[in-house]
Amino acid sequence: MSNTNPLLDVTGLTKHFPVMGGFPFKRKIGAVQAVDGLDFQVAEGESLGLVGESGCGKSTTGRLITRLLEPTGGSIKYRGQDITHAGRKQLAPVRSEIQMIFQDPYASLNPRQTVGKIISGPMEINGINPPGGHEKRVRELLETVGLNPEHYNRFPHEFSGGQRQRIGVARALALEPKLIVADEPVSALDVSIQAQVVNLLQELQQDLGIAFVFIAHDLAVVRHFSQRVAVMYLGKIVEIADREDLYDNPRHPYTRALLSAVPEATADDIPARERIRLTGDVPSPLNPPSGCRFRTRCWKATEKCATEAPPLVQVAGNKEGHLTACHYPETHDTVPAPRLSKDVAA
């Protein structure tokens, strides 16, 4: 990873959604701390995976990067240019370089527009007239994503889920972006179709050199697709590392627990990794635990964890670029976690 000139540089990114309530006049009574102080970079042509469970803020992060949401704090720099609070006009050229692929291939395509219209939409909005006209370009794009160019005049309902997701990919490619934010692009698809779309995205990343922020909850898919992976928990990055480091040498207890919870399709009697069973649920981001946010479910938590939030640093034993936010990072020979009693979680 080259830190010299990252494509995207995010520091201290924060998004708090106000919660309104009270009677008779509504006022702010709290804030959902969806994303709270994220630092990460994405290099050109690199894929960064964001993983975490529901409510950890990974989708919010994607929406902040694409500026579909206004950040509460922190900064987002794209190619050195600060776009944190950039206005519409200033954003326009950046937006054509940062595109998004959405999760739901049914909801993210306008049912009343033809495929041709959907894919050429971004070009029209940005006033781009490719040589040979829009139609020629759209046909090329359809071919790139593995669809029949003859289907130019069809409507989304005539396609299956996997094909629709390909249309979404073609639309994202229309402006030749440098960065694509893909928010759970394959989770709505059947296993066999999922693999088709993952392979397509991987080819695009390699052939066109597009950088990706790949948001997913499926750790195996992220491992397959992203060179660098960040694990999020309750609005914070708890661990970020190169793929091999993260999966082979997880240092944060949460990363370890998350990996051990993934069922693997093997029929071995001995599981590949020791099982760590977390109890309870993720606490509410409305009122996150003090100190380390994972401490309420962590088997290692002490007083220190409750008072002091661990910084995201390169802890001893980590390779270059492997950052962990934990006071008591895991080591390879750590004794497997005991099952927590149920009252701890309550």
Place this chain on the structure above:
Amino acid sequence: MTSTDQQPFLSVRDLKVHFSTEDGVVKAVDGLSFDLAKGKTLGIVGESGSGKSVTNLTILGLHDRDRTSIDGEILLDGKELLTASERELEQLRGNKMSMIFQDALASLSPYHTIGKQIGETYRKHTGASKKEARERAIEMLRRVGIPQPDVRVDDYPHQFSGGMRQRAMIAMALVCDPELLIADEPTTALDVTVQAQIMDLLKDLQQEFGTAIIFITHDLGVIADIADDVLVMYGGRCVERGTKKEVLRAPQHPYTWGLLGSMPSLEGPVDVPLSPIPGSPPSLLNPPSGCRFHPRCTFAEKVQGGLCSTEQPLLDITDGRGSACHLTDDQRREFFADYAATRSH
């Protein structure tokens, strides 16, 4: 599926479920047979539209009787379910057999407390008083690991988190100690750490009560974790069956190979592209002729005489193990060796 001489607990024979729709007849399930013994878990794997959910709704008698034509037989503990009256089924549902659905929020009534919903089933089948039902609900909530069950019993579903709702559903399904539990993608909507909790819970409860479980999922990883036997469905038919080890270690059907090759893993090399199955699942309104998988099968042309597109391969099962494919044993061995090589290099 250990012994064949004695009557299995649940036995499904040549089940056919066809729906008549405006566009024609949908052959959702087309000739499915399987057995399930007490205390065992059968995992049914398949993609959307493979007929796995329809099969189980039919076992429970929850299908729309006016628009469905059903053939075959389903024997639960020797009792024929397909000819049973609605009243008889009502006696069985929630009592002897019950079900957990995928979407716990949609399956719970928002207007009633969790305790009332759990107790309702209990009262119906045992004639218990309200007070007894409430006690029972608290006990069930405790058993499925809800903290402070005596307080939470009066909560409404929206006050529960996703994992807790799924636990409450399990509590409701198990309140009468059913002998057959059908779990239709019970963990698909949950996060992995919660999924792991729920599967551990189901395994514990099964050990305790000896419940037979049918576990429907599209995730072979989940199957590896929970199932004893596996049935792979494609286009309304069973394409492969066997114990978990047999199916995952030495799959016989090209579709099963494709499913396994489509799944990224947490182990092994990272730069090998996945080997997906080309095309998409068939429409059951107008399913492909012959083997329903043949339009997507890379091996179909290797079969002599183009049998795959003309003739339906028979499901050849001995001792609970077998598959429905026209490939000869030699061919299968050869192609599987190639497939295994691409997966492990």
